Amino acid sequence: MKIGEKLRNLRLAQELTQEELANRADLTKGFISLLERDLTSPSLDTLELILNALDTSMGDFFADKGPTTVVFTKENRVAIDDEDGVEKEVLIPGAQDREMDLMLVTLEPNSRTKKEDAHLGDECGIVISGRIWIMLGKDVHRASKGDAFYYTANRQHWIENRSKRKAVILWISAPPSF
Amino acid sequence: MKIGEKLRNLRLAQELTQEELANRADLTKGFISLLERDLTSPSLDTLELILNALDTSMGDFFADKGPTTVVFTKENRVAIDDEDGVEKEVLIPGAQDREMDLMLVTLEPNSRTKKEDAHLGDECGIVISGRIWIMLGKDVHRASKGDAFYYTANRQHWIENRSKRKAVILWISAPPSF
DNA sequence: TGTTTTGTTTACAATAGCTAAACTGTAGGT
DNA sequence: ACCTACAGTTTAGCTATTGTAAACAAAACA
Numbered sequence: 001m002k003i004g005e006k007l008r009n010l011r012l013a014q015e016l017t018q019e020e021l022a023n024r025a026d027l028t029k030g031f032i033s034l035l036e037r038d039l040t041s042p043s044l045d046t047l048e049l050i051l052n053a054l055d056t057s058m059g060d061f062f063a064d065k066g067p068t069t070v071v072f073t074k075e076n077r078v079a080i081d082d083e084d085g086v087e088k089e090v091l092i093p094g095a096q097d098r099e100m101d102l103m104l105v106t107l108e109p110n111s112r113t114k115k116e117d118a119h120l121g122d123e124c125g126i127v128i129s130g131r132i133w134i135m136l137g138k139d140v141h142r143a144s145k146g147d148a149f150y151y152t153a154n155r156q157h158w159i160e161n162r163s164k165r166k167a168v169i170l171w172i173s174a175p176p177s178f
Numbered sequence: 179m180k181i182g183e184k185l186r187n188l189r190l191a192q193e194l195t196q197e198e199l200a201n202r203a204d205l206t207k208g209f210i211s212l213l214e215r216d217l218t219s220p221s222l223d224t225l226e227l228i229l230n231a232l233d234t235s236m237g238d239f240f241a242d243k244g245p246t247t248v249v250f251t252k253e254n255r256v257a258i259d260d261e262d263g264v265e266k267e268v269l270i271p272g273a274q275d276r277e278m279d280l281m282l283v284t285l286e287p288n289s290r291t292k293k294e295d296a297h298l299g300d301e302c303g304i305v306i307s308g309r310i311w312i313m314l315g316k317d318v319h320r321a322s323k324g325d326a327f328y329y330t331a332n333r334q335h336w337i338e339n340r341s342k343r344k345a346v347i348l349w350i351s352a353p354p355s356f
Numbered sequence: 357t358g359t360t361t362t363g364t365t366t367a368c369a370a371t372a373g374c375t376a377a378a379c380t381g382t383a384g385g386t
Numbered sequence: 387a388c389c390t391a392c393a394g395t396t397t398a399g400c401t402a403t404t405g406t407a408a409a410c411a412a413a414a415c416a
Binding site: 091 | 179181188191219220221222223225234235236237238239240241250252254270277278282296298299300302304306324325326327348350352353
Binding site for chain 3: 387388389390391392393394395396397398399400401402403404405406407408409410411412413414415416
């Protein structure tokens with residue numbers, strides 16, 4: 001796996017020499033040189049030392065790069081099938097190569113989204129209007145207009161609207177799972 | 179670094195035996211056993227093989243765990259100082275241990291947010307009302323009500339409202355950087 | 357109880373991971 | 387032009403790590 005360029009860019013961004021980084025990480029500048037040119041590979045422990053010295057983490061380091069399109073208009077939205085009474089629109093299509101996925105979801109009264117199985121990553125969002133019931137495994141959480149929500153998607157989860165009014169939410173998943 | 183428990187949980191979640199995972203990753207079940215009990219450490223290439231076999235990625239694997247609080251009401255919001263004419267509210271405080279940060283930002287006409295330096299991670303959001311100008315280094319992107327936006331925060335960036343009407347946006351950062 | 361399945365253990369070999377030190381290229385000062 | 391300092395590169399070498407093979411142990415099943 002090629003990590004050299006990324007490491008070099010991070011080091012330069014912090015205005016460090018190979019020797020300075022090596023000192024911070026308790027390594028040698030020769031090794032840093034080999035790493036940045038992908039002529040060797042560090043152990044996990046060593047990589048962690050280097051990333052700590054660069055004020056970053058494994059998760060951030062391995063997060064995929066973002067795309068070039070910045071603004072996505074309403075025309076870009078892609079509707080996704082879901083349960084009856086639920087209208088799902090991906091606001092930023094092609095999320096496979098992105099860190100997050102943004103979705104606008106409208107739930108008619110007494111409707112619910114498809115159940116999602118546990119997966120890696122987190123989800124969050126905000127209630128634009130109405131009220132929702134966030135189902136996490138066996139746990140139920142209620143959120144009203146203006147409330148935000150956040151959870152790790154390590155249990156089966158879905159969202160219900162048990163009220164008599166339409167609910168609209170903005171739903172974000174990192175990494176994309178929708 | 180301890181990755182054994184995480185690997186085991188991922189393997190069990192996919193209902194694989196150590197031998198099945200080993201086969202998928204072109205390794206031996208003995209090695210999987212050692213890994214899951216943190217009695218050895220894989221090389222980066224080998225870890226990548228294993229994570230691919232588990233349908234995940236380095237970024238996801240090393241992403242930090244999420245929190246337990248799920249719903250955040252308006253009372254939880256925390257205002258953040260910014261430039262004149264800009265009102266910033268973190269919707270989910272305590273984002274240090276989360277994958278994403280959610281912020282509601284109101285920009286009065288002819289106002290702008292503080293400039294943020296380049297950092298690791300991505301940011302996205304949606305324009306709730308009004309219009310914004312997304313400044314990415316030297317690039318300018320305009321977004322109107324209903325538009326979503328997404329970018330990698332690898333350049334200095336901030337948001338302006340160059341219109342004569344108030345703008346309200348929902349702004350997400352992964353990992354949190356606000 | 358016996359068999360199968362799954363996980364653990366360990367000796368071992370190959371090589372990866374990292375160092376130390378010398379070398380190279382560039383920039384700046386005299 | 388020469389010298390020095392700085393930053394990066396290169397390479398020989400060594401040790402510990404990485405990963406295997408095969409035997410053993412525990413758990414599950416019939």
